[in-house]
Amino acid sequence: MKSKGRSAMSWRPLLAIAAIALCLLAGMALSVSIGSWSISLTQIGDILGQMISGGSITPGDPNGTIIWYGRVPRTLCGALVGFSLACAGVVMQGVFKNPMASPGIIGTSSGAALGAVTALYLGLASTNLYLVPLLSVAMAFVALMVVLAVSTTGGLTSRYTLLLGGIAFNAIFTAITSVVIVLSTEQYDMARKIVSWLMGDLTNRSWEHVTIIAIIALIGFIGALLYARDLNILMISEEQARNFGVRVNWSRNILLVFSALLTGGAVAVAGGIGFVGLIAPHMMRSLVGSDNRLLLPAAGLLGASLVVYADCLVRLVGSGGLRIGVLTALLGGPFFLYLIIRDRKKYVFF
Amino acid sequence: MEPLINIKNLSYAIGGTPILHDISASFAAGQIHGVIGPNGAGKSTLLRNLCRIWEPCSGRITLDGRDHRAIRRRDLSQMITLVPQESRVDFSIRVFDFIAMGRHSHLGRFSWLGSDDLEIIDQAMAVTGTLPFKDRFINQLSGGESQLVSIARALVTEAPIILLDEPTSALDIQHKLQIMDLLTTLRAQGKTILMSIHDLDLARRYCDTLMLLQDGQLYCQAATEEAFQTEHIRQVFHVDIEESETPHGVSLLFYA
Structure with missing residues (x-):
């Protein structure tokens, strides 16, 4: 006779993932349909159907150009950026055993921002579109490597030193970024572009941007998923992970590499968008549980939805000053405070 | 018969501070082995060295005749596993x-x-x-x-070998006995249990052998009755111990 311990297959996580996926699709449809140029849903449907079935935009067709070369890449960029940030957040929260950790905690996002800002300042963006993301991702990795080097001794990496090193490098990278911004103020347009980008922006994103972030998101997501079972134990304790056969240093460092890739890619394409990587994993954990194999896709889809809807809101109510990063910070900040107040008893040390 | 766990000249240090020094001991299969000693004697460190959560600095540990450094981590975790003192998540x-x-x-x-x-x-x-x-x-x-x-x-x-780090600390007496009875059941099922334990009464009552550690060194290892002698306890814990028997035949320990 089978005992009663068997855990029945729960459909709740799958239903939650399906619901978020539908929500994302609705958001993407909304995002493609809104803009200063009014295009009916039927026309949008025709254009998308035509392009997906291998057709092309008729030369001189403004609707087709706006939808296919403007709104669709912008929407896809937003979704992929949100997806990447949320997946990076899942990894960081697991590695640091802290549900309040975020993708930028070890300096990767400020490193990526410095890389992108430097590329913009040097005018590399006009030379080659791929140079900004390349430098951004490269700097995210440089930040990761430097922090890892600082916190590793005798082949062992301390989680706490990683965190402290991250705080130090975040401060250093942010300071250097400020210097670059100050230097750029001699050229008004350049300074405006950099500041606007730092606040999180999806304006004028092209299919090249989609390609970049899609490749990065795919590699980062699959990589993180490969190590998700290790992450499940790492988030309990490194000692226990070692006890259950996990090669702790290797697994943790490779997870950090995938997280840096996802963060660097997102920052490279959309600039500074905060709180998505913190909120999305946190919200989905209560619906799908703490198994990172389910949490990664679930949080990724929610992160994608958050950025897509934030971008819609920016376009609907924004008067030019509002940016996605500003909006996510305005909404995410209070949510973060709510989490701190709700869980503060957990972190009281007597 | 070859013991299941064999430790030879094991030493372990953290940042130059020796924690375990030249420990040699062996543990037979299918028994409950207790490791006792005052705080800081190296009990938990010994357990973590045995399952290679911490790599020994020198010496040799064999599990079922195999050098445990030569065993892949995944395979090792199927041979020996540690129950930590607490799992705060x-x-x-x-x-x-x-x-x-x-x-x-x-x-x-x-x-x-x-x-x-x-x-x-x-x-x-x-x-x-x-x-x-x-x-x-x-x-x-x-x-x-x-x-x-x-x-x-x-x-x-x-894993046939289960290590437990202070399994009864911070538990009430009912749960202490529940855990110890469970370990006895596991022994009957063929498991080899090795645990660090502070409660000398429980150690004496449930363990087949006792290993006494003092300042990171082996004081003695023997069958429980032999190891649990007043003089040994006085030397290791710096307390006097007195034993008294109740009319129901239950033996009580008094410390001074």
Whole structure:
């Protein structure tokens, strides 16, 4: 006779993932349909159907150009950026055993921002579109490597030193970024572009941007998923992970590499968008549980939805000053405070 | 017969400070072995060296005749497993999922629990009495429940050697006895138990052999009756011990 311990297959996580996926699709449809140029849903449907079935935009067709070369890449960029940030957040929260950790905690996002800002300042963006993301991702990795080097001794990496090193490098990278911004103020347009980008922006994103972030998101997501079972134990304790056969240093460092890739890619394409990587994993954990194999896709889809809807809101109510990063910070900040107040008893040390 | 665990000249240091020094000992299969000694004697360090959570600085440990450094980590975790003193978790993880983590080394990267794994988890929960709270969250359990869950998780690894670090510390007397009776059941099922323990009364009552550690060195290792002598306890713990028997034949220990 089978005992009663068997855990029945729960459909709740799958239903939650399906619901978020539908929500994302609705958001993407909304995002493609809104803009200063009014295009009916039927026309949008025709254009998308035509392009997906291998057709092309008729030369001189403004609707087709706006939808296919403007709104669709912008929407896809937003979704992929949100997806990447949320997946990076899942990894960081697991590695640091802290549900309040975020993708930028070890300096990767400020490193990526410095890389992108430097590329913009040097005018590399006009030379080659791929140079900004390349430098951004490269700097995210440089930040990761430097922090890892600082916190590793005798082949062992301390989680706490990683965190402290991250705080130090975040401060250093942010300071250097400020210097670059100050230097750029001699050229008004350049300074405006950099500041606007730092606040999180999806304006004028092209299919090249989609390609970049899609490749990065795919590699980062699959990589993180490969190590998700290790992450499940790492988030309990490194000692226990070692006890259950996990090669702790290797697994943790490779997870950090995938997280840096996802963060660097997102920052490279959309600039500074905060709180998505913190909120999305946190919200989905209560619906799908703490198994990172389910949490990664679930949080990724929610992160994608958050950025897509934030971008819609920016376009609907924004008067030019509002940016996605500003909006996510305005909404995410209070949510973060709510989490701190709700869980503060957990972190009281007597 | 070759002992299941053999330690030869084991030393371990942290940042140049010696914690264990030149320990040699052996542990037979199918018994409960107690490791006792004052705080800082190196009991927990010894257990962590045995399952290679911490790599020994020098010396040799063999498990079933095999040098444990030559065993792959995944294979090692199927031979020997540690039940830590406490498992504080900041995430809400279901008890069932927490116990299932013990199957980690048996599964591939993309494998999910199969029917064999579920059967093993069922049995571990039945033996440890953790079935009633399998759907609760690990961070909502009491100390005693949490310890039972950790033992269940160790059982699903199917490791023949189970190390326990202070399994009864911070538990009330009822839960202490429950845990010790469970360990006795596991011994009867063929498991080899090695635990560090502060409660000398329980150590004497339940352990087949005792290992006394003092300042990171082996003081003595012998069958419990032989090791648990007034003089040994005085030397290791710096306390006097007196034994008295109640009219019901229960032996009581008094310390001074």
